[in-house]
Structures are given as C-alpha cells and as structure tokens.
Amino acid sequence: MKRREFLTATGAGLAASTVAAPAIAQSMPEIKWRLTASWPKSLDTLYGGCEFFCKRVAEMTDNRFQIQPFAAGEIVPGLQVLDAVQNGTVEMGNTALYYYWGKNPAFTFGTSLPFGLNTRQHLSWMLFDGGMAMLNDLLGEYNCHGIPTGSTGAQMGGWFRKEIKSMEDFKGLKFRIGGFAGTIIAKVGGVPQQIAGGDIYPALEKGTIDAAEWVGPYDDEKLGFAKVAKYYYYPGWWEGTGQGHNIVNIPKWNALPKHYQAILTSASHDTFTWVTGKYDYVNPPALKRLLASGAVLRPFPQEVLETCYKAANEIYADLSQTNKHFGKLHASLANYRGDSLMWMQVAELSFDSFMMRMRTRV
Numbered sequence: 001m002k003r004r005e006f007l008t009a010t011g012a013g014l015a016a017s018t019v020a021a022p023a024i025a026q027s028m029p030e031i032k033w034r035l036t037a038s039w040p041k042s043l044d045t046l047y048g049g050c051e052f053f054c055k056r057v058a059e060m061t062d063n064r065f066q067i068q069p070f071a072a073g074e075i076v077p078g079l080q081v082l083d084a085v086q087n088g089t090v091e092m093g094n095t096a097l098y099y100y101w102g103k104n105p106a107f108t109f110g111t112s113l114p115f116g117l118n119t120r121q122h123l124s125w126m127l128f129d130g131g132m133a134m135l136n137d138l139l140g141e142y143n144c145h146g147i148p149t150g151s152t153g154a155q156m157g158g159w160f161r162k163e164i165k166s167m168e169d170f171k172g173l174k175f176r177i178g179g180f181a182g183t184i185i186a187k188v189g190g191v192p193q194q195i196a197g198g199d200i201y202p203a204l205e206k207g208t209i210d211a212a213e214w215v216g217p218y219d220d221e222k223l224g225f226a227k228v229a230k231y232y233y234y235p236g237w238w239e240g241t242g243q244g245h246n247i248v249n250i251p252k253w254n255a256l257p258k259h260y261q262a263i264l265t266s267a268s269h270d271t272f273t274w275v276t277g278k279y280d281y282v283n284p285p286a287l288k289r290l291l292a293s294g295a296v297l298r299p300f301p302q303e304v305l306e307t308c309y310k311a312a313n314e315i316y317a318d319l320s321q322t323n324k325h326f327g328k329l330h331a332s333l334a335n336y337r338g339d340s341l342m343w344m345q346v347a348e349l350s351f352d353s354f355m356m357r358m359r360t361r362v
Helices: 003-027 046-060 078-086 105-111 119-128 131-140 181-187 197-206 217-223 250-255 258-292 302-322 324-359
Strands: 031-037 065-070 092-095 144-151 158-160 174-176 191-193 231-234 243-249 296-299
Touching: 031 046, 031 078, 046 065, 046 092, 046 144, 046 243, 046 258, 078 092, 078 144, 078 243, 105 131, 105 243, 105 324, 119 131, 119 144, 119 243, 119 324, 131 144, 131 324, 144 250, 144 258, 174 197, 181 191, 181 302, 197 217, 217 258, 243 250, 243 258, 302 324
Parallel strands: 031 065, 031 092, 174 191, 231 296
Antiparallel strands: 092 243, 144 243, 158 231
C-alpha cells in the first residue's frame, strides 16, 4: 500500500473509532439498581440465586448494569417485596408470588397451585402456553413486570411435633404454610400461619405453631427445624414446584434499553437453571443427614391427600366464578395439565419408576 493510501485508510479508521465509542456508550449506559429479596442470607440457594443473577447481569454488560441484592429485612421485610417494587422503593425484587394471595388469590399461580404442576410442567405452561402473559396481566395492576427465575422443585410437607394419622389430627393444628395453600388447610380444620422464612424456627421452638413447612431437606436443615419437630412429612402437595420470580417496577423496566431488558430476562432464566440444579444436587445428602440425626420420615396418609384435594377443587370452583384472573389462569392450567400428565405418565413416570426400583438392586 502506498504511503498516502495508508494514511488515508488509517485516518478513516480513527474517524470510525471516534464515532463508534460514543455510540457504544449510549447503547450501554451505566445503571445501578437495588434488588430486595424475600429470603435471608442463610438460604444460600434462594438468596444465592439473587447473588448469581446480579453477577450475571454485570458480566453480560461489562459491569455497566449493576444490581445490588439485599436480603429480607435489610430494606423491607420478606413479605413486602411486591409493595416495595410497586411503589418504587426499589427497582426490582425476588420473591414467591403466592405470598401476595391476600391481595389477589390468583397470585398463587405464579409460585404453585396446590395439586397443580411440577417444575417442568410449570415452566412449560408459563413460557409456551400463555401462563406468564396472564401473570403479567395481573402483575401489571400492581405496577410490576415479572420474569420467572429459580425454582425449588417439588417441596416437602413439613415438620410436625406429632404424627398425622388422619384428618382429625389437622383439627386446630397451627401450621405455618406459605401462600394460598392456607385456605385449604383452613377448610379442613387447620389454622394456617404465614410467617417469613427467618421467623419460622423461633415460632416452632416456642410452640406458637405446631408445624411448619418451608422448602426441602437442604434449606430445612439450615433452619434447624428437626431440633424442635421430628416428624418430617411428604409430599408438599401444595407445592409440586416452588417457582420464584424477579419482579421489576414497570416505569423502570420501560426506561431500560431493549437489550438491557433482554439481559435481565436471560440472566433470570440462567438463574432458574442454577437454583433448580443446585437444589437437586444438595437435597439428597441433606435428607440423609436429617434422618441420621433423628428425623422421622412419614408420607401423608392417603385420606389426608384425598380430603385436601377435594377441598382444593371446591375452592377453585368458587374462586373461578368470582375472580376473573383466577378463573382464566385455572382454566388454562387445568387444560394444560391434563395432556401433560398423560405424556409424563407414558415417558417420565415409567422411566423414573423403573430406575427407582433398580436402585434397590444395585
């Protein structure tokens, strides 16, 4: 290349770089947000998922979009995350939507409908059968936009001071149970209590409550429930999954560049994989440790499951007539569940059942 051509080409390159740099800066603005969570720091999978999410957003934006996570109680109590995001106290939060069933019982569909879906079914329904769009219609009434993030998988039925042998044992039972499922416990004679995770142990220890459910072996072990209530029941029929959500203040969401919105969505989905994968890894050894320490594992009697199932469907039928969001979400979920269960019975259940039988022969 001749010297004049080289200088011309170099000059053009420099000119292009001076144009490109401001354009990049404009497309990648520096933003700092706060995220408030419903979880204490001791829960290193649920709260750890929040930390993982914030780190992913920073990595994907070369640290230009920074989100600082705060545990329950550091900005607002764990059960007030929706309110904090709605009124703009923080830009976003991480929570279980069923905590807000008192505002609208349809929020239960965001986390888990009792006797509803398992984790894979729930994610499929939200992403591909319109479930998330309907949930965002509901969230929009509270100035929030939701994105599904980590799920716990199927949960346990909780810790009880005394054995549950029949429905009579539920009469007057003061039971800490999350979200909408308390309406079913009340219908069958129990006394539901909604208490944030960090406050459950002292209530159980003092006898303020008779039983408590939280998540599963790993988190339950961390919170120490086996020390004050030895009977550990399964399954948690009210949570075939435990779906969490990131919720974002709508004006803050709308003000983001489109690619930042896409990054929040992508990082939330990455967090689903991280949280759910970790729970499936840490729960088996935690269950072994709990049993070795004296926990007594028990299945709920069939009578309990069937009675609660009947009560649940009676409540759903009534709410579907009086609450437009509930009716629409329930019709959608029930329709999807029918075909999904048929398919899972053919492939997933047969494979899982065989492998579980063979496990005892190895």
